[in-house]
Every structure is written in C-alpha cells, then in structure tokens.
Amino acid sequence: MIRINENYAKLKASYLFADIARRVGAYAAAHPGRAVIRMGIGDVTEPLPPACVEALHAAAAEMSERATFKGYGPEQGYPFLRELISRHDYGERGCNVEPDEIFVSDGAKCDCANIQEIFAADARLAIPDPVYPVYVDTNVMAGRTGQAADGRYEGILYLEATESNGYVPGVPDAPADLVYLCFPNNPTGAVATKARLAQWVAYAKRNGAVILYDSAYEAYIRDPAVPHSIYEVEGARDVAIEFRSFSKTAGFTGMRCAYAVVPKSLTAPDGAGRPQALHSLWHRRQTTKTNGVSYPVQRAAAAIYTEAGRKQVRGLTDFYLGNARLIRAAMARLGLACAGGEDAPYVWVNVGRGSWEFFDLLLERAQVVCTPGAGFGRCGEGHVRISAFNSRENVEEALARIAAALG
Numbered sequence: 001m002i003r004i005n006e007n008y009a010k011l012k013a014s015y016l017f018a019d020i021a022r023r024v025g026a027y028a029a030a031h032p033g034r035a036v037i038r039m040g041i042g043d044v045t046e047p048l049p050p051a052c053v054e055a056l057h058a059a060a061a062e063m064s065e066r067a068t069f070k071g072y073g074p075e076q077g078y079p080f081l082r083e084l085i086s087r088h089d090y091g092e093r094g095c096n097v098e099p100d101e102i103f104v105s106d107g108a109k110c111d112c113a114n115i116q117e118i119f120a121a122d123a124r125l126a127i128p129d130p131v132y133p134v135y136v137d138t139n140v141m142a143g144r145t146g147q148a149a150d151g152r153y154e155g156i157l158y159l160e161a162t163e164s165n166g167y168v169p170g171v172p173d174a175p176a177d178l179v180y181l182c183f184p185n186n187p188t189g190a191v192a193t194k195a196r197l198a199q200w201v202a203y204a205k206r207n208g209a210v211i212l213y214d215s216a217y218e219a220y221i222r223d224p225a226v227p228h229s230i231y232e233v234e235g236a237r238d239v240a241i242e243f244r245s246f247s248k249t250a251g252f253t254g255m256r257c258a259y260a261v262v263p264k265s266l267t268a269p270d271g272a273g274r275p276q277a278l279h280s281l282w283h284r285r286q287t288t289k290t291n292g293v294s295y296p297v298q299r300a301a302a303a304i305y306t307e308a309g310r311k312q313v314r315g316l317t318d319f320y321l322g323n324a325r326l327i328r329a330a331m332a333r334l335g336l337a338c339a340g341g342e343d344a345p346y347v348w349v350n351v352g353r354g355s356w357e358f359f360d361l362l363l364e365r366a367q368v369v370c371t372p373g374a375g376f377g378r379c380g381e382g383h384v385r386i387s388a389f390n391s392r393e394n395v396e397e398a399l400a401r402i403a404a405a406l407g
C-alpha cells in the first residue's frame with residue numbers, strides 16, 4: 001500500500017509565510033474596516049522597469065508571428081540571457097563564470113530548494129540560524145534530519161548569527177558537507193566581508209564541503225568593499241554554487257526568473273571516491289524536471305542589462321533602500337536597535353520581547369505586518385524583520401502607526 005513521505009510529519013504544520021498570511025487574513029476578516037499594511041513577506045510593490053515592459057511587449061509580438069514564434073526553449077535558458085549574465089554580473093566584477101555554467105530558472109527559491117537533490121542523503125548540513133526557512137525545510141523533506149526539538153532539527157549544525165557576531169556566523173570547528181550561506185542576508189540584512197567569505201571557502205576546501213551561496217539580494221549592496229559574489233574569493237569556483245534572482249533586483253516576483261551558477265570545475269566524490277562534476281548532475285536534473293522559463297520573461301530579464309534597464313533597476317533598488325533608511329530611523333527614534341537595511345532591503349529589529357508577541361501587538365495596534373524572528377530560527381527570537389518592499393506612502397503611514405502604537 002502507498003505510504004506518505006513521513007519526513008513531512010517532522011515539519012511545522014505550515015510554511016512561515018503561509019502561516020503569517022493565514023493569521024493576517026483572519027485578522028483582516030475580523031476587522032474589515034482596518035487597512036492592513038504588509039511589511040512581512042519580501043514581495044515587491046513597484047511596477048516593472050519600463051525597459052523590461054518594452055522587451056516583454058516585443059517578445060509577445062514575436063510570439064504572435066509564425067516566423068518568430070518560439071516553442072520549448074533550452075532548459076538552461078536562452079544563450080542571449082546567459083551571455084549577458086556572464087558578462088555583466090560576473091565579468092565586470094572580475095569573476096570568470098562562463099555562460100554554460102549558468103542555469104536560468106523560475107526562482108532562487110526553487111533552486112535553493114531543489115539543489116539538495118544532487119547530494120547524498122546523509123550529507124551533513126551546516127545552516128545559519130536565523131535562516132530563510134526553505135534551506136531547512138527542504139532538507140527535512142528529503143530526510144536529512146531527525147525530529148525537531150525546541151525549534152531545532154537533529155542532524156543540522158546550526159551557524160548562529162547573533163548581535164555578538166554582527167549576525168554573520170564564523171566557521172565552526174566541526175565539519176559539514178553542505179553549507180548554506182546567504183548574503184546580503186535574509187532575514188537579518190547583514191553582509192559578509194570578502195575576508196569572512198574567504199574563511200568559508202577555506203573551510204569548504206578543508207572539509208571537502210560545498211557552499212550553497214544565496215545572493216538573491218546582491219543588487220542592494222552599496223558598500224564598495226562588500227563582495228557581490230562568492231566567486232570574488234579566489235578558489236570559490238572549486239567549492240561553491242551561487243544563486244541569484246531577478247525578483248528583488250528588477251521587481252520580478254510575479255514574473256519568475258532567476259539563475260544558478262554551477263562551475264564546471266566543481267566536483268564531489270561518489271561512493272567509490274571518484275570525483276563527479278556537479279554541473280553534469282544539475283544539468284541532468286534540470287533537463288529532466290523543467291522546461292525552463294518562458295521566452296518573453298527571459299527577454300524582459302535581459303533588458304535589465306541595457307543602459308536604460310541598468311539605470312531603472314538602480315532607481316528601483318535605491319527606492320527600496322530609501323524605505324529601509326526610513327525604517328531604520330524610525331526604529332532608532334523608538335530606541336530599538338537594528339541591523340540590516342543598508343546593503344539589504346530588510347531591517348532586523350531587536351524588539352526586546354517575544355517576536356510573535358511583538359507581531360501580534362503591531363497587527364492589533366497598528367495594523368502593520370512584520371515577520372517574527374522566531375519564524376526564522378531560535379536565534380531570531382526577540383527580533384522581527386521589517387521589509388522595505390512597499391510604496392513610500394505605505395512605509396510612512398506604517399511607521400507613523402508604529403510610533404503611535406509603541407510611543
């Protein structure tokens with residue numbers, strides 16, 4: 001008789017953002033007259049850059065003509081987009097990433113979730129706390145952990161990110177096989193220096209580990225000393241896979257386009273100790289399980305690399321960073337210490353009390369939604385994440401309401 005994958009029973013009943021959406025939905029239904037401002041999930045609010053819209057229209061017109069119509073595209077993405085990514089996102093920063101090392105996909109969330117499939121079921125995990133829950137939950141589903149106890153799973157080496165290390169975990173003494181890192185960080189907004197990333201690359205080499213580097217918020221980095229890619233560190237091509245997204249860069253959360261970089265030089269041994277190219281495994285996985293991203297969406301993504309597109313994307317990310325500055329200033333006026341928001345669209349606020357308690361308080365008294373830090377892991381307790389993705393009007397209104405509620 002068919003049985004379920006019992007690893008699912010180890011998970012919390014619902015995914016963090018689904019849980020929050022349910023609570024907020026219930027509140028809104030019970031208080032129909034109160035306008036709720038959502039600064040919880042990091043979902044963009046501003047329209048697509050005009051260069052992307054133009055490219056989308058032009059691609060739609062191509063799809064309407066027999067001569068230019070496109071059916072299935074290459075599963076890894078069209079060469080025109082992969083070449084632009086290689087040249088602009090990497091070449092211009094002195095990193096060598098070849099177009100055929102880039103796998104275009106419909107989201108960094110899916111890539112971060114799916115990549116674990118190409119590694120052994122008994123891979124030892126090192127995962128930050130607090131963390132984007134996808135890294136943990138997908139490994140739980142795959143059976144790499146034991147049960148959860150007190151908010152932590154057996155079998156995960158937790159990399160604690162706290163105020164005392166500036167929310168950037170250092171390398172542990174214990175070995176791990178698969179290390180998840182995310183900078184600029186979701187949820188804390190912290191960034192890692194090149195020296196810190198070099199320590200991680202050295203750790204991976206020492207331990208035969210692979211680093212899964214989530215760089216979805218790279219476009220928010222303004223400090224010129226902060227690396228945008230792990231490949232800015234020498235030797236990283238031998239130990240790291242990198243994930244990027246157009247979602248937060250160009251407002252593509254509703255369009256869906258991202259990419260993963262799997263260097264061809266990156267190998268891991270099979271059971272007999274023979275090195276196998278991870279690029280081949282990921283290529284096999286992707287060609288089997290996806291038909292890629294639609295042609296119009298890839299054309300729209302390519303438009304961010306035009307001169308106009310670059311300016312528009314910079315304007316968009318500057319706009320959200322302007323919101324983050326307002327949030328930081330408002331928290332400071334309330335006497336609440338915060339991190340992030342300078343090279344990232346998230347502000348991580350130390351609220352000095354239970355994070356769900358603070359979430360409820362903001363919702364009840366200010367009708368503002370934040371994300372409780374405890375939802376990201378044990379070390380997130382006592383904090384909330386406030387997202388800068390919103391209109392200026394909503395951010396100003398939300399901050400005024402929070403000041404009134406807490407003042």
Ligand code: MLT
Nearest residue numbers: 040041042043109132186
């Ligand atoms: C977040 O709020 O953490 C992100 O929006 C989630 C995501 O990108 O999937």
